[in-house]
Amino acid sequence: MTSQTIDRSHDLSQPLDRLSADERMKDASDYLRGTIxxxxLDRxxxxxxxADDVKLMKFHGIYQQDDRDVRDERRRQKLEPAFQFMIRVRLPGGVCTPAQWLKLDELARAHGGRTLRITTRQTFQFHWVLKDSLRPIIQGLHETLLDTVAACGxxxxxxxxxxxxxxxxxxxxVAAMAKRxxxxxxxxxxxxxxxWYGDERVASSESEEPFYGRTxxxxxxxxxxxxxxxxxxxxxxxxxxxxxIGGPEGLEGFNVAIGGGMGxxxxxxxxxxxxASVIGxxxxxxxxxCADAVMTVQRDYGDRKDRARARFKYTIDDKGxxxxxxxxxxxxxxxxxxxRPYAFTSNGDSFGWNETPDGRLHRTVTIQNGRLDLKLLDAFRDIAHIxxxxxxxxxxxxxxxxxxxxxxxAAIDAVLAEHGLEEESVSPIRRNAIACVALPTCGLAMAESERYLPGLLDKVEAMLARHGLSEEPITVRMSGCPNGCSRPYIAEIGFTGRAPGKYNLYLGGGFHGERLNRMIRENVGEGVILEVLDEVLGRYARERQPGERFGDFTIRAGIVREVTEGRYFND
Incomplete structure (x- = not known):
């Protein structure tokens, strides 16, 4: 970021030894080098x-994980956990070329368990990566101008x-601005x-991070x-x-919204x-x-003592x-x-073939919960060659x-048909559902998400059919823990994991992502979830007004109270 911005990362309200352990760890890391x-090299x-290096590697786009499906068995055998790593790619705006796709495919087959994940933030994650495969993946990405810098941390x-x-x-x-x-x-x-690339270290100084400083x-x-x-x-x-915000001459500028966050x-x-609040x-x-200024304010005033309240949303609510x-x-x-005035009408994707004024065509392919298994990798490898x-x-x-x-x-259609990827077979509720990876790899997961949601949706689809709602788009988000990577708290139907097979159930989010939902059941299993949804969806089918979205109905019908601000979410 701009070197004109004053680095106040050490000019904090408390001495470093009174701040959190993570702040002290960053300060001592030699600008994210640690002893990674x-x-x-440890065989x-x-x-x-x-443990400090595990945290520092997040800044490099890497999470250390283990296979939780076999954790207990390995403990009984007195073996260390089945350690592996997740690598997240930096992919501004979610755009990649066919050449980059083919490299991602090659690396996933060789080093990532023959699978890739598309994340809820428009990028790829490699899972099941062993320690010896970290450098080959990162160096392979570099060959096609991709990296993992700051994908985490x-x-x-x-x-x-x-x-x-x-x-x-x-x-x-605007896409070019996102990349910039x-x-x-x-x-x-x-x-x-x-x-990761084996470059020699050159003389450095405190100016190595002109914006971020040491912390x-x-x-x-x-x-x-x-x-x-x-x-x-x-x-x-x-x-x-x-x-x-656009005008007759094209892009005029942006309304700025600050302080959103799901965790x-x-x-x-x-x-x-x-x-987030729109401020102008x-x-x-x-x-x-503007980006420099907003990040500067959070850098200088964000809570560095209590990580649970260190996100920008709390800085805003605490300061005003x-x-x-x-x-x-x-x-x-x-x-x-x-x-300036603006309006959102959807937060979903456009499906089927669409044409833009330049004569080019665009086709969205549903990837259930972002999981590119070997069958899908084969399909997209064929498409990337075309x-x-x-x-x-x-x-x-x-x-x-x-x-x-x-x-x-025609050639792309033929590949999609060959691999069974015709869009007609995907229901509206499945098109509007997303889930985080959760078990078995995520260390934070308390319950299943990606592996469980498809089966749950089978039962919800049958329920929707009984109520005559099969064609109704309803947003569904599931996370394996309360951190909210799949943005469950703005879904019309949201789930967050509490324990194996147990979830908090939320209703009432806005279809366009403009309203938080509210918990209606806490720590419940599938039986209660289906019972509640059957009752509420039945009422929705009978009592909804023309054009009324499901989340809006749950508020109007008094099934859940509207959440007007995040700080009242838990009331």
Whole structure:
């Protein structure tokens, strides 16, 4: 980020020894180097031995995990856990070329258990990666100009952008801005190049991180660009959201939304999800300055003592939205203008073939919960050999084959048909459902998500058919824990895992991602879930008004109370 921004990462309200252990760990990490390089050489264990290095590797886009399906058995056999790693790719706006897709496919088959995951933030994750395969994957990505820098950790995460090319005539311009912001906000440390590419270390100084300093951000920071009428990125779930505003001459600028975030902790009412607040409009040429200013305010005032309340949403609620806005304006050197009118009509994907004014064709393919198994890898490898446009990962875990030349459509259709990927077989509720990976790899998961949701939806689909609602689109989100990676707290029907087979059930979110939902049942199993949904969906079928969305109905009918602000979510 801009070197003109004053680095206040050490000018904190408390001495370093009174801050959290993670803050002290970052400060002592030598700009994210730690002892990662040495740990990779340890052949006694499949893990990285240092707990601090495990945390530092997140800044490099890598999570250490283990196979939880065999954890107990390995413990009984007195074996260490079946350690493996997840690698997350930095993919601004979710766009990749056919050549990049083919490299991802090659690496997944060789080192990632012959599978890939499309995440809820428009990128790829490799799972089942062994320690010796970390460098081959990262170096292989580098060959096609991809990397994993800042895909995780206390920094600015991957930047999202609406991917539907029909959503705006200035889509390409905004997508380019998302890429520009992503490149602008990543850490500048050379640790990544030294550890993974084998570069020699050069003389460094305190200026190695001109913006982040030695302690980076208090917690992760998420940025996204939305192009109305599509809110596919769930812009109100971002720490910093840019809502594109156009005029007769094209892109004019952005409404700025700040303070969104989904994470919370069960039984901790001081933690809660929050929707971002729109604070004003900026011209397009002030976008980078605005991003710098917003991140600066969170860097300098975010809570570095209590990580549970270190996200930007808590900084805003603790300091007050007006104070935060004024501080952003001061750092930016300019005031916000009044927010411009805009409207969202969907946060889902467009399916079937669509054509844009440039004569190019676009086809969205449903990828259930983002899981690209070997069958799907085979299909998309065949398509990548035909396709001359781009692939776009959607925030709903699907893939758009974008920019297809008309003469290539028949060949792509033939591949999709050969692999059973015709869109007619996918129900509306399944098209509007997403899930996090959860078990067996995620260390935070308390319950199943990706592996469980498809079977649950089989039963919900039968229920919808009984009530005459089979064609009704309803958003469903499931997470294996309360951290909310699949953004469950803004779904019309949301689930968060509490224990194996047990979930919190939420109803009443907005179909366009504009309203939080509310818990209706806590820590319940499938029987109670289906009983509640059957009753509420039955009422919806009988009592709904013309055009009324399911989430709106649950509020109007008094089934759940509306949540007006995140801090009242747990009331």
């Amino acid at each position: 390089k040495q740990g990779l 006694i264990t499949g893990a990285v031995p240092s 206390d920094d600015s995460r991957g930047v999202m952008c609406t991917v539907d090319p029909q959503s705006s005539r200035f889509h390409a311009e 912001v992503s490149d602008h906000v990543i850490p500048r440390t050379r640790a990544y190049h030294e550890i 980076y951000m208090p917690r992760k920071f998420k940025i996204g660009f939305a192009l109305p009428p599509s809110n596919d990125i769930d812009v109100y779930a971002q720490d910093l959201g840019f809502i594109a 919370r902790t069960d039984q901790a009412p001081e933690t809660y999800p929050r929707l 409009f900026i011209p397009a040429d002030r976008m980078i300055a 939205l007006g104070w935060i806005k004024a501080e952003i304006e001061r750092v930016m050197g300019a005031p916000f203008e009044e927010a 396709h001359r446009g781009t692939f776009r990962m959607t925030p709903n875990q699907n893939v758009i084959i974008a920019g297809v030349r008309p003469e290539d459509r």
